[in-house]
Amino acid sequence: MNKIIEVKDVSKSYGGVVANKDISIEVQEGGITGLIGPNGSGKTTLFNSIVGYHPIDGGSIKFQNQEISKLQVQDIARLGLLRTFQQTRIYGAMDCVQNMLISLPHRKMSLNDMFSRNTKADYEKADRLLEFVGLYEKRFLRSGSLSFGQQKLLEFAMALMNEPTVLLLDEPTAGINPTLINGLIDRLRRANTEFGITLFIIEHNMRVIMNMADKMYCLAHGELLAEGTPDEIQNDQRVIDAYLGAH
Amino acid sequence: MNKTLLYGILIAGTIIAPFILPDYRTQLATMWLMIIVALTWDMTGGQMGYNSLGNIFFYGTGMYVAAVVGISLAYNVADYTNAAGGGIYKFTDGQYFGGIFLGSIAAGLFCAACAVIIGWITFGLRGPYFAIGTLGVAIAAGELVSNWDWVGGGQGIALPVYPGDFNIGKIFFYFLFAGLGCAVFIFVKWLYSTRFGAAMNAIRDDEEKAEAMGIHTLRYKLIAWAMAAFFVGIAGAISAFQLIHFEPLETAYQTINLGIFMVVCVLLGGKGTLWGPVIGAIMFHVFKEVTWNYLLGWQWVALGALIVVTVVYFQDGVMGWLMLKRPEWFGMKVEQKTASAEAVK
Ligand SMILES: Nc1ncnc2c1ncn2[C@@H]1O[C@H](COP(=O)(O)OP(=O)(O)O)[C@@H](O)[C@H]1O
Ligand SMILES: [Mg+2]
Numbered sequence: 001m002n003k004i005i006e007v008k009d010v011s012k013s014y015g016g017v018v019a020n021k022d023i024s025i026e027v028q029e030g031g032i033t034g035l036i037g038p039n040g041s042g043k044t045t046l047f048n049s050i051v052g053y054h055p056i057d058g059g060s061i062k063f064q065n066q067e068i069s070k071l072q073v074q075d076i077a078r079l080g081l082l083r084t085f086q087q088t089r090i091y092g093a094m095d096c097v098q099n100m101l102i103s104l105p106h107r108k109m110s111l112n113d114m115f116s117r118n119t120k121a122d123y124e125k126a127d128r129l130l131e132f133v134g135l136y137e138k139r140f141l142r143s144g145s146l147s148f149g150q151q152k153l154l155e156f157a158m159a160l161m162n163e164p165t166v167l168l169l170d171e172p173t174a175g176i177n178p179t180l181i182n183g184l185i186d187r188l189r190r191a192n193t194e195f196g197i198t199l200f201i202i203e204h205n206m207r208v209i210m211n212m213a214d215k216m217y218c219l220a221h222g223e224l225l226a227e228g229t230p231d232e233i234q235n236d237q238r239v240i241d242a243y244l245g246a247h
Numbered sequence: 248m249n250k251t252l253l254y255g256i257l258i259a260g261t262i263i264a265p266f267i268l269p270d271y272r273t274q275l276a277t278m279w280l281m282i283i284v285a286l287t288w289d290m291t292g293g294q295m296g297y298n299s300l301g302n303i304f305f306y307g308t309g310m311y312v313a314a315v316v317g318i319s320l321a322y323n324v325a326d327y328t329n330a331a332g333g334g335i336y337k338f339t340d341g342q343y344f345g346g347i348f349l350g351s352i353a354a355g356l357f358c359a360a361c362a363v364i365i366g367w368i369t370f371g372l373r374g375p376y377f378a379i380g381t382l383g384v385a386i387a388a389g390e391l392v393s394n395w396d397w398v399g400g401g402q403g404i405a406l407p408v409y410p411g412d413f414n415i416g417k418i419f420f421y422f423l424f425a426g427l428g429c430a431v432f433i434f435v436k437w438l439y440s441t442r443f444g445a446a447m448n449a450i451r452d453d454e455e456k457a458e459a460m461g462i463h464t465l466r467y468k469l470i471a472w473a474m475a476a477f478f479v480g481i482a483g484a485i486s487a488f489q490l491i492h493f494e495p496l497e498t499a500y501q502t503i504n505l506g507i508f509m510v511v512c513v514l515l516g517g518k519g520t521l522w523g524p525v526i527g528a529i530m531f532h533v534f535k536e537v538t539w540n541y542l543l544g545w546q547w548v549a550l551g552a553l554i555v556v557t558v559v560y561f562q563d564g565v566m567g568w569l570m571l572k573r574p575e576w577f578g579m580k581v582e583q584k585t586a587s588a589e590a591v592k
Contacts, residue, residue: 077458078461091448091452092452102460105461106460106461114442114467158460
């Protein structure tokens with residue numbers, strides 16, 4: 001397998017707070033990579049660095065062998081490297097279908113395409129993906145009126161609509177009704193196997209990520225604490241200590 | 248209601264209005280001007296979430312560009328403005344109408360280019376900073392132009408009067424504004440139905456999300472503002488010839504009058520909607536004309552009160568109020584059973 005994302009010695013501080021220190025990780029093409037760590041360990045900061053949300057203090061970030069650490073958020077998104085937000089971001093005033101249509105991949109759109117209406121195929125694709133995440137019945141509702149968990153599912157569907165090569169998910173199961181989590185895990189797996197999207201997932205819930213990931217990284221206090229297979233991570237004493245120490 | 252019938256009535260009303268209300272031809276023309284500046288303000292303010300206080304810059308600049316182009320078809324601009332209306336400067340019909348036509352096109356294109364340049368700098372600003380930044384551009388432009396003798400300095404420019412019957416002239420300008428107003432309406436109605444319109448709304452609702460999804464936010468902001476500026480520039484061009492004489496600060500770059508009124512019109516009618524700016528502009532214009540005629544001395548107080556009440560208590564305007572009361576008219580559905588539906592799953 002090829003490494004599709006390669007993060008090398010990346011550091012990021014907020015004022016005096018060192019959120020990431022010399023982090024090096026790799027994401028394999030076609031796989032599911034997990035990123036765990038206690039709250040405040042710097043997981044979201046690392047995602048933000050990868051997608052160009054803020055400039056990094058040092059190090060290098062490569063996507064498909066191209067250096068992207070100086071690129072802007074939009075440019076990186078158009079390369080096919082997409083993220084969802086921990087605090088879920090959707091367009092609350094629009095209905096679900098409109099949210100989906102606005103998420104069509106802009107890397108393929110010319111200005112001419114922008115001045116035309118959405119095609120029948122676009123609508124069908126939106127419906128199909130809303131069906132996939134279980135929001136089809138609610139497709140004409142104002143998305144702001146959906147529950148938090150449904151908004152998370154909508155954001156996931158919007159990301160799929162965008163046809164990313166790699167999708168970075170920031171705590172996809174947080175705030176979701178526990179009875180729905182198994183269904184979501186299944187959909188994440190299918191996004192990986194059926195749609196061929198490489199996944200890089202931040203997950204606080206160990207049970208969830210152990211089930212899915214083929215490679216895992218664990219952060220603590222802004223530093224890379226451990227890496228390995230889910231089994232190796234699960235049995236790593238440093239990881240156990242970090243998690244126990246954090247609670 | 249039958250939409251074709253509604254539009255038919257509106258078009259018929261637009262055509263016969265100056266003939267059945269001959270005493271109000273100029274007021275009706277001004278009402279169309281208000282509709283144009285309100286509709287174009289809403290393109291960025293209501294649909295894209297960028298509240299510009301500087302759109303009046305395009306109105307003033309449109310006036311000057313059209314005047315300079317119109318004059319230069321017949322005379323040297325410096326000689327003409329130097330004489331300040333004193334010399335004898337005759338324009339043939341061809342020069343006059345050619346001046347309006349070419350002047351309008353030049354004004355529209357020039358203002359669109361200005362929007363791209365100003366937007367390049369100011370679109371980095373968010374919220375109130377964008378509003379104040381664009382207002383600053385309009386104020387500075389007024390001051391600069393009033394010190395520029397080539398275009399008449401603080402005196403402004405006097406243009407030739409309509410070459411023909413005085414009343415036909417009024418009808419002529421009425422139809423120029425009405426025609427432009429209808430064109431703007433049809434244009435934005437189409438624009439809001441395209442993907443571009445959806446992208447504008449996405450920028451308004453959550454610009455960071457739009458960026459994260461790979462939308463070319465800056466490009467679309469610049470294009471949207473340039474399109475608005477194009478139409479406002481043409482409106483300024485028509486105004487320049489309609490008013491015959493205009494000054495830089497009081498007429499062209501009138502930041503505290505038309506510059507603010509266009510925002511109030513949109514708020515009154517409902518921002519971010521197709522009909523809101525139209526309804527608001529008509530309401531505002533009627534209110535203003537009535538107070539100017541019947542509340543002389545108190546007209547500014549009445550207008551100020553209207554602005555305060557609108558901004559404080561009626562921010563969503565007529566259309567916003569209707570959407571709240573009659574969501575089904577707008578094809579909106581509201582979820583009531585979210586909690587129970589989730590429990591069942
Ligand atoms: N925008 C910010 N400004 C200042 N400090 C921040 C900011 N974002 C995160 N931090 C700090 O950086 C550290 C890592 O945060 P974060 O990456 O959000 O952790 P995680 O996602 O693992 O919970 C925390 O100490 C947090 O307080
Ligand atoms: Mg986080």
